[in-house]
Amino acid sequence: MMMSKKFIAVTAVLTATTALAGCGSKSTGSSSSNGDTIKIGANLELTGAVAAFGTSQLNGIKLAMEEINSAGGVNGKKLEVVSADNASKKDESTRTATKLITEDKVDVLMGAAISGDTFAAVEVANNKKIPMLTPSATNDDITFDHKKNKLNDYVFRACFIDSFQGKVMADFSADNLKAKNAVIYTDNSSDYSKGLAKSFKSEFESKGGKIVAEESYQTKDTDFKAVLTRIKTLNPEVIWVPGYYEEVGKIVKQAREMGITAAIEGGDGWDAPQLVDIAGKENLNNTFISNHYTSEDPDPKVRKFIDAFKAKYNTVPDAMAVLGYDATYMVADAVKRAGSTDKEKIKEALANTKNFEGVTGKISLDKNHDPVKAAVVLEYKDGKQTFNTKVQP
Template sequence: MKRISTLLAAGLCLLSLAFLASGCSKQAPQAVQRQEVLIGTNLSLTGPGEAYCRSTEQGVELARDILNEQGGLLGKEVNLVTVDNHGKADDAAMAVQQLSTRHVSAIIGPNMTACAAAVMQPAEALRIPVVSPACTDPDITVDAKSRQVYQYMFRATFIDPYQARAMGEYAMENLHVTRSAVLYNGESSYSKGLAEFYRSTIEARGGTVTAFVDLADHDGNLAAALDAVRQDPGQAVYVPLYDKKAREVIVLARSSGMTTPLLGADGWNGPALAKNVDPAYLTNLVYTDHYANDVHEKTAETFAERYYEKYGEWPDSYAALGYDSLMMIAEAIRRGNSDKPQQIAQELAKTIDFTGATGHIILDSNHDAIKAVFILTFWEGEPALLEKQPAVNIQ
């Protein structure tokens, strides 16, 4: 019995060794070499911000098409993985997780402040570079408390202090405004931030803010808020609201006989205003934006023509920012000769000479875009360029 047990044990041992030997003779499985570069998009395609996020997505799609016409990146086809965050912060954070499992090289979006803020920690933890095309809040690339720069958060747009300063300076220097009112929405960090930055600009240059009216103090009643502004509107009223609310203010002000110039920010979305507001009301309006269809620069003109060919309409600034976001990522991939997320992040931080549809872009040490600000008005019911203010580093 003992002999049988010994023989059995020896046999099992030999079998195990044979199994191990056969296993060791095989090469270790190698990582699958992807034949495509995957880029994720994390935008609100249904829900709040849907209109301008769809424009952004279309701009990204056009950039993908052009890159593939040029042979792709690193000899690989560029493909998109799209996740709809519905304009919700929780969904935006979850989208980063979902896109990570798809092994994307980088993520474009979100645009909206709350959604962009929600992806900062997941992006850092998963080490995936995120480029926000249109979020202008200063605190999505830098920790608000520690002022530490997030290594994986970037943007293709200027920040709110930048555009508010541009509008304040334009109002004082070109419109000769010395007294100005402000009508804003205190429940929106975007609107409140712009209002405060604009007020600081006016006052720092010796001007006076005659009224600083918060819609929230009037329970969102536009008529009541506008009446408060009318008490002393100064020579212009700054209205940093998103397009729908801005549209309501413009229509209400002009239909009630108020002719005071109204000034706005990128949230006005000029093409959307042009489509939805009677041209008779589009008078004495000036706003800041990222792009203008009538700017005569080769990259911008080519982008606009290709966009029109693909979609049958002229692009807005959000489409241009989406386009630039992917092209900026593509340049980082080429520069680093790698589609690995960590390498892309390192190269994005070195962006100093990128020219896109929205113009020349330098990313500063906070990963914010230093670029020109477009000052627009409306002419015959369509957005029209008044001035392109040169890039200034306000750090």
């Protein structure tokens, strides 16, 4: 009896592993030596809490890599993307970054998708002197540590920062919507949300608006009716909810069901196809978000990218995919200007990025390694993002 049990166990494990080994090994590009390729290590959230962001970003990166390679590569060398999963955990992100540098010997690091995981990799890049470009980490301190007043020499980003987003939406509320009263409803467990709330508040108040209440919720909350009832009695013109799509979708749905018709606004954390499913199409009317780009943009560069992305993945790219795509081109551009894969030269070239033409607009990096670029304000109409206005920095 014992023997047969053991036998079953062994066979089960063996079949499982062989079956998985077959499906599992999907490396991007060939693993040749560094001589004729430029290796980019992508430290991304492919599983765990924000897997949707990392996966989408990797799609953008891969598309850019294929395009660059089919156009002859950079300096006669092909790009190769090595991706590794950090499971949306901080300590794993440190290890993933180290693995990409020491085991895979990458020339440039990309990632992570969210600020917390990026923080964990910043010191690895600094210590190993490998340039790192995060496509979408928006926390102000990633590239420039404000507490220590020190620039992270090897760290760059391709997106605008948190404080800019809050400012854009506060200006939009005061100038375009002519709002006088606003309620702030923050995700208290998210630093991103708190950052956006802070910059919105200071800008909105400096424009003469009034914040009538500041409420908060926690990630993974599902019932927001108690707070929304209180907000309803205050009758604000704008409700600022700078959270992530999961909770925001429920907040919008419950608010509309309770008869709150005020404009609800948020940042790029709203931008995921799941938002429409959670909130419902008609509930999203009269909501506005700031974002990195819009799929409605008639610019031929944007159209070309969207067509290519749709052809490959059969879905409309979200902001994460676009930023991954742009960041890959930024790296390619820097390597081309550096003329070699020397880490120091790539770092210098990245820091000197000027008027780089990306899908998300013209990108120039300032002295803090942060891009100076425009943000777009989008309005949801029947579940579709429509372009409302573009805000220059």
